[in-house]
Amino acid sequence: MVTSLAGTQKNGAAEAPPGNPLHDRSPEPPRRRRIRPERVGLYGLLVAAALTALFPLLWMLSGSLQTQDELLSGDHFLPNVPHWQNYVTAWTDGDLGTYLSNSVFYTLTAVLGILVVSSMAGYVLARVEFWGKGFITFVILAVMIIPAPAMFLAQYRLLLDLQLTNSRLGYILILITSGIPMATLIMRSFFVSQPRELEESAALDGASPLRIFASIILPLARPGLAAVAVIQGLHAWNEYLMALVLFDDNGLMPIQRGLTSFNSAETPQQQVLLAATVISVVPVIVFYLLAQRNIVNGLGAGALK
Amino acid sequence: MASLTARVRDRRTLRRNLMALTFLAPAIVLIGVFTITPFVNAITLSFQSWDGISLDTPWVGLQNYEFVFKDDEFWASMKNVAVFGVVGFFLGNAVSLGMAIAVNRIRRLRTFFRTVFYLPGILSVVVVGVIFLFMFEPRTGVLNRLLDTVGLESLQQNWLGDPTFALPSVAAVFIWFHWGFGFLLFLAGLQDIPEELYEAAELDGARAWAKFRYITWPQLAPVTTIVSLLTLLAALQIFGTVQVLTNGGPGSHTLVPTLLIYEEAFTNNRYGSAAAMSVLFGGALVVLSFIQLTIARRRADK
Numbered sequence: 001m002v003t004s005l006a007g008t009q010k011n012g013a014a015e016a017p018p019g020n021p022l023h024d025r026s027p028e029p030p031r032r033r034r035i036r037p038e039r040v041g042l043y044g045l046l047v048a049a050a051l052t053a054l055f056p057l058l059w060m061l062s063g064s065l066q067t068q069d070e071l072l073s074g075d076h077f078l079p080n081v082p083h084w085q086n087y088v089t090a091w092t093d094g095d096l097g098t099y100l101s102n103s104v105f106y107t108l109t110a111v112l113g114i115l116v117v118s119s120m121a122g123y124v125l126a127r128v129e130f131w132g133k134g135f136i137t138f139v140i141l142a143v144m145i146i147p148a149p150a151m152f153l154a155q156y157r158l159l160l161d162l163q164l165t166n167s168r169l170g171y172i173l174i175l176i177t178s179g180i181p182m183a184t185l186i187m188r189s190f191f192v193s194q195p196r197e198l199e200e201s202a203a204l205d206g207a208s209p210l211r212i213f214a215s216i217i218l219p220l221a222r223p224g225l226a227a228v229a230v231i232q233g234l235h236a237w238n239e240y241l242m243a244l245v246l247f248d249d250n251g252l253m254p255i256q257r258g259l260t261s262f263n264s265a266e267t268p269q270q271q272v273l274l275a276a277t278v279i280s281v282v283p284v285i286v287f288y289l290l291a292q293r294n295i296v297n298g299l300g301a302g303a304l305k
Numbered sequence: 306m307a308s309l310t311a312r313v314r315d316r317r318t319l320r321r322n323l324m325a326l327t328f329l330a331p332a333i334v335l336i337g338v339f340t341i342t343p344f345v346n347a348i349t350l351s352f353q354s355w356d357g358i359s360l361d362t363p364w365v366g367l368q369n370y371e372f373v374f375k376d377d378e379f380w381a382s383m384k385n386v387a388v389f390g391v392v393g394f395f396l397g398n399a400v401s402l403g404m405a406i407a408v409n410r411i412r413r414l415r416t417f418f419r420t421v422f423y424l425p426g427i428l429s430v431v432v433v434g435v436i437f438l439f440m441f442e443p444r445t446g447v448l449n450r451l452l453d454t455v456g457l458e459s460l461q462q463n464w465l466g467d468p469t470f471a472l473p474s475v476a477a478v479f480i481w482f483h484w485g486f487g488f489l490l491f492l493a494g495l496q497d498i499p500e501e502l503y504e505a506a507e508l509d510g511a512r513a514w515a516k517f518r519y520i521t522w523p524q525l526a527p528v529t530t531i532v533s534l535l536t537l538l539a540a541l542q543i544f545g546t547v548q549v550l551t552n553g554g555p556g557s558h559t560l561v562p563t564l565l566i567y568e569e570a571f572t573n574n575r576y577g578s579a580a581a582m583s584v585l586f587g588g589a590l591v592v593l594s595f596i597q598l599t600i601a602r603r604r605a606d607k
Contacts, residue, residue: 045407046414050421052481056436057424059447063439074445121332130325136333143340145594147542149563150587153570153579154343154350177339180332209324238429240545241563245571256431260549263435270439277435281428288427292420295427299489 064274071271083271090276098251099258100280103237106168106254110175110236111229114183117176119225122187123217144181148241156245166249174242179232186298190224227298230291237284255280347587350580357574369581379582382560385472386541389561392476393483393540398533400480401487406521409495419492423485434549437478441465465551468558475550475559482546483539487532494528495521530601534594541590562586
């Protein structure tokens, strides 16, 4: 599914050359320069939707650069002079350096863990016949249905018993576990679509399964791994509920939890909180713009297996 | 001779099973410990009483469930979340589908619009909450100021503080936040519909509506099933956005079950009744997914 979606994206989403018969659905003959009202309406709708999607973000940016007086007077749509000082205050008062590096650490380790665990599991489910395969596939599908509201309380209690609350390890284990089912299914469908010849010849040469997996399978699985990595990376970065439940210690909190803690504990001025929020969003937006195709493919692969 | 090949085969089968087990072990252990165990524990805990600290968790039978069934807040939260579910299911999915069709009809700037439309979807619930808290502010918020600028002061509201408007406002934020996801999946689905179908329909003189009704809609059905289920589940599990925007208020006008479970456990220290709520609500979600997936499978078999 990953590959087939990647295929459609390549053909469909990239701008098709004008006049391509496959993409021209209009009943009228092409190449008429008259602007049709229907087109205007269509683009009008799309531009309006784009503005709706972007405006709140731009508004946050504008607010984050205003002084408190400007913000409270309520008659500035843009700051007179960009007040960058808010960002400095946010960074130091909000302790964003700590939260951001925590988030980077949690995200990277969780993604790495998910990749290792789910590529191994997905490979076996795609290629090997073994006892209980149907049952294990069923369990992995079934746990995807269990919603967070049914579990987070008991997960908290379990980690409390294991003395893993307020712990980096505990949080990472939860992040990894929550990513495994979907990532395993994506990897499985990826391996199903791959040819078997290479590994079979390696097996004839007497290489061990683990060796074959590490040196032949994994390098070839890079597109599948990338799709899993970007989606799980976004999930881990944005995770909030378990971070809320598990952490009391500010030094361990990821950025999402840190933002709410900053918001409630120190009652910062609004423009400073906005600046802190902008800082937390910038890495995600940059990542999104860079890894866009992977994100789109990964989302599709995850949902439409 | 036959027994020798059989033994070789047996040994190979054994080795294959052992290898499969080794490769699956990390996944099985993690899911077993951190997903299945808590899932079972939540059910056990719902028949016990626990304050969150003491080591002792006495059995109390159905007391927690009795308490929850009599709890007005629980039913208020269920009612609110049903509103989110209905709004997300109908309005959210309609917006996603409509915009996917619109983007699928243009040739230029497709990637641009796709990128922009999914942009809100990559934000965290906290970020979305902070942004809209700022925009909905009664006095300085941009929404009321824009209404003032265009001379519609009479429409100004205390968006998040007024019992009438709080729930619709949060629902609007949810749709803004979430429609891009369905949009992406619908768009991928539309691009998979063979162009020949539309060409044949055009030869027969089909109008836009007929093409939608007899080609797009049935061809898109599998995607529609998945998207609507995922949107519905996301709407029903809404938590962080509500917590940051209103924390369930005013009163309990925007309270949702996940937030109530959190409050019941971590603020009121009644973990038993919180567990009972999570069993009732989580169970309802599981049943819902199950029903919809069964319907989808039956339709696919046809």
